[in-house]
Amino acid sequence: MSNKVQPRILPGFMELLPEDQIAFNRMYDTIRGVYERYGFLPLDTPTIELSEVLLAKAGGETEKQIYRFDKGDTDLALRFDLTVPLARYVAQHQQDLVFPFKRYQMSKVFRGERPQKGRFREFYQCDIDVIGLDSLDIVYDAEMPAIICQVFKELDFGSFTIRLNNRKVLNGFFSELGYADKIGDILRTIDKLEKMGKEAVNEELKEFGVAAGDIERILAFIAIKGSNDEVLAALKAQNIADERYQAGVSELEAVIGYLRRFGIAEENFRIDLTIARGLDYYTGTVFETMLNDYPSMGSICSGGRYDNLADYYTDQKLPGIGISIGLTRLFYQLKENGLVKSNAGSLARVIVIPMGEDDMNEAIAVAAKVRGEGIPADVYYQQKGMKQKMKYAARLGIPYAAIIGESERASASVMLKNMETGEQEAVPVAELADRIR
């Protein structure tokens, strides 16, 4: 029989071996744990939605990348982010929700991008958003980076910095210069400063009709550096009358103030006026997060404040703030940089190994006992030689093997082998769970 189908997956899709999947899940669970500890509610919207609903606002790149297809007479699409489904959900269930509505969703989204290193067509987004009815207090803007901070502390991939900015500051500044109608173009260009370099940004701004003198002023403005307090002082000293600018500086100052009250160390957050976030819908606070030792990874957690979550579904004003971690890409990057600790190919803490067939009953009983005490346990039931049995344990990286033979049965004990050191000793079954712990 040679007419076998070659087992393979599509390019641009991530699939992991168990060892890596365990490490991936550990990250997923850590993020989820923090989100839940901050009082966010779980949400799980459908993967497939009506194209009409999902694409209500989309256009351009998004529309090209989307997986869209007909089933019967229905025009369907796979979600390409978790924000549009959230908007649809809140508009649809507004009467049943309690506001401010704090939700997390950690699900796969789909984008048919051209596959390239480190870009995925199917990837996890880990999102939190807080949605207010009519209004949402500025303290929520500070809670977001506080949560990011907790997440990356617990993920433990080294020092990180949350870069903060406020779109009102940028918008107000550009209005003051007389570019109110070009803010979108200018912001998108500035957003690429780190990637493209100063010269290219200069060129692009010129193309948009920004005067040479203004370009200089813009680049000087976004280059304002210093401690958070120094930057705030510099912003105030700019002598810009624009009201939005003033409001933005006040918000930025308030967020910085609350972040300190959240107990976030000063080294973990920094005002950075180059951060604009390309997306049009951000209207206030915006942030990005960098691993300090791996700047090439780019932002690993971004988000911001928006005035109106769901204006293509409802007239109800729904201001919100959210952040997103692209976990699939992050995992890939961490692994590329050797930062993923995949120690074991199993979640079991102990493998129970019956030496012969007669030891099977005792092995089953011992495994049941330690599981009952909360310890994940595997049992090797195959009737193979001891070498084969120990190889199973070793290849899976299970830390302990509890071997049971005739003498162990007679003494209600196991021969407990530390798989790393090779040491082994007789341990009474009654003490086994405690010993492994």
Add this chain to the structure above:
Amino acid sequence: MSNKVQPRILPGFMELLPEDQIAFNRMYDTIRGVYERYGFLPLDTPTIELSEVLLAKAGGETEKQIYRFDKGDTDLALRFDLTVPLARYVAQHQQDLVFPFKRYQMSKVFRGERPQKGRFREFYQCDIDVIGLDSLDIVYDAEMPAIICQVFKELDFGSFTIRLNNRKVLNGFFSELGYADKIGDILRTIDKLEKMGKEAVNEELKEFGVAAGDIERILAFIAIKGSNDEVLAALKAQNIADERYQAGVSELEAVIGYLRRFGIAEENFRIDLTIARGLDYYTGTVFETMLNDYPSMGSICSGGRYDNLADYYTDQKLPGIGISIGLTRLFYQLKENGLVKSNAGSLARVIVIPMGEDDMNEAIAVAAKVRGEGIPADVYYQQKGMKQKMKYAARLGIPYAAIIGESERASASVMLKNMETGEQEAVPVAELADRIR
């Protein structure tokens, strides 16, 4: 502006309000916890695969139901179960896996069925399978129902029975009667006995050319009832020479024996000769699980033994055994029967409420402290009246509110209100976490 898109989802898709989502996740986590405690490894295959790969063996109903579409020149499909992706995965990564390979996957699958009450087009399957290289010991057949048993004990939806059978017993019996070439048809018919009734099954068997006398013998055979030991004795007493039959009875006896050694109560498992499981690929042990008080739910967890997991991808013999819980459907049925306990609309154990703006700092600090001690905490940051603040806590069903005003700040305490009883008392911040626990 009236050109709003109506926010809605497709029929046949499940989306829950937070209260139910919390209950759903609790079930999901319970199942996952048991799977992991038994040493199963996590797997997360892509949602989208190549149609050629995913449909290598499919046909008939499956092929009609599948979500299949082109993206560029590529013919894609959404997975319709987790078994085909597992087969593809094991064939693809065989060299990197440790056998027996024990994996769990709890993911959404997609079937474009005609929508009807309780049937979903996108639903979670919670699968475990153990795959052997060339061979797999019969003890694994007994471990599966032992795991089912643990799952449904922990889910705590009342008494349940795992019904066991063995396809070799049925196949051997029908061969003995001379229907070796009609086993598939007969099994599929018998499988419908409970749904269709005896008469309809009788008719259908007649259509397949089964002689009237044989139909009687078949129905008498599958009606054998009694304790597990009584049924085993009756099977042995049938005086059937067929080798497969003999092997099947031995296997059934072995599984029953091991189940007892696994400590499974006799009331939780029962040989039931009517269980065939429609799927062609089962070759040995098969099982279904019923909630005894809700027989109309049908089987809530089914599975069985197969000889060859991946014969359309590889010549390597890969025998295995697996079970699957259709969690979305199960959740729906439990909810319909009033069995889902959705007590709270929040995961937070306490909501911290600052009375005024001056109390915000203290509220932030108190929340950080209890979270640090592992207690999920929400904070109400909106500047609204106390009535509004308490309403938020009440509507979310958060059990405790920790209210902070001037006097609480002065005494480093909170006014802790039990939201259920209405009782409240001053509690020092240092003792708050312990009190809530």
